[in-house]
Amino acid sequence: MKQFNFLWYLRVLFFLSISVGGFAQETITGSVKSSSGGTIPFANVIEKGTSNGTTTDFDGNFSIKVSELPTTLVFSTLGFTSAERKITDASAVTIVLQESTESLEEVVVTGLATSVKRSNLANAVATISAEALTGTTAPPTLDAALYGEFPGAVVSANSGAPGGGLNIKLRGATSINGNTQPLYIIDGVYIDNSSIASGLNVVSAAAAGGSASNQDNPSNRIADINPEDIANIEILKGASAAAIYGSRAAAGVVIITTKKGKTGETQYSFSQNLGFTSVITLLGMRDYTEQRVLDSFGADAAAQFVQAQNQNRLVDYEKEMFGRKGLVSNTNFSMSGGSDKTRFYSGVSYVSENGIVQNTGYDKISLRLNLDHRAADFIKLGLSTNFINSSSDRGYFNNDNTGTSIGVALTATTPWLQLFPDANGNYPNNPREPLTFCKPEIW
Structure with a gap:
């Protein structure tokens, strides 16, 4: 053991x-x-x-x-x-x-904020500065300035009329009857971008056939905002933007912040741009012959064609209508500055854009004043004002179901017709149409 x-x-x-x-x-x-x-x-x-x-x-x-x-x-x-x-x-x-x-400031996101917090990046935030917006040559309208600046933003012209008329889409259509335009917010204020109809639908019957859409070439209200007054633009194009700004933001949100004054000496800025608009390529007159006119319009028209051809007075009415050049001018003046207590920014702009069709164009005068005053350490007063006076003459174009608009009537106007006024300024009737051509002053 x-x-x-x-x-x-x-x-x-x-x-x-x-x-x-x-x-x-x-x-x-x-x-x-x-x-x-x-x-x-x-x-x-x-x-x-x-x-x-x-x-x-x-x-x-x-x-x-x-x-x-x-x-x-x-x-x-x-x-x-x-x-x-x-x-x-x-x-x-x-x-x-x-x-x-x-720490709380880093996570709080308010629906009425004038800028987008980076912590909310799930909403696909895109930003563009004032320098990138206006560039070397300032565009005449804000919606035109956004063209090509944001990935995924589709900016298309409703027509070639002066003064805007552009359509901006940030997301696909979310409703059959709903608006596909984004929601615009300028310095925290909702902007109504509704287009104001001129009433031409009644004459052209453009909205006939059960369609209630506005097709008489109206202007967007956002087109009147001066791009030179903008400090930056932020875009929310995510689906969750509607959770912040409501159902109106389902098509995206464009948040615009205008320029503010800075402490220091008063700074002055002046710029002026001149240019012109013209048609790139005209279709030109059709290659008419006596036999073609005879087969298409009859013996009387063929005789008129031969006479006009012999007298060398065949008229290219397309060139008469769209062949002119329109002068475009954009003038801007601004001043900003202030002290430790009060800062200011003021700007004035004048835009004049003549169309390629006689007596069409767009004119705008814009005045802006932004004031910021700190009355005390805990009290800050702000004032943002903008006065805009704009007018546009867009002519009589776009969709037409009655054959009365200029573009549609032009297709039925042959080059041998004599439609110029006489010595007294009276215009003859179009022998091929019941339409009586009016003076260009009312086009």
């Missing part, structure tokens, strides 16, 4: 006691509250210098095991300042966190 080794037994017992002592842990419990007395759920509780941590439950309570005491715990959560507490015993502790204004 082997002799019991008492010394070996003591050695094993000693090492086992060390191992058990090494794995012993202390449990710390407590709660996390705000300075107002409310509990803070899901706050982080981390043992300082380690990766050991936990979070508070819905009632703000926590429980964490640490290897030894004393130790230091770090408490943090979004919207509150972090706090450290040295724990010397396992008794329950109560931690009070103070609200952090800076």
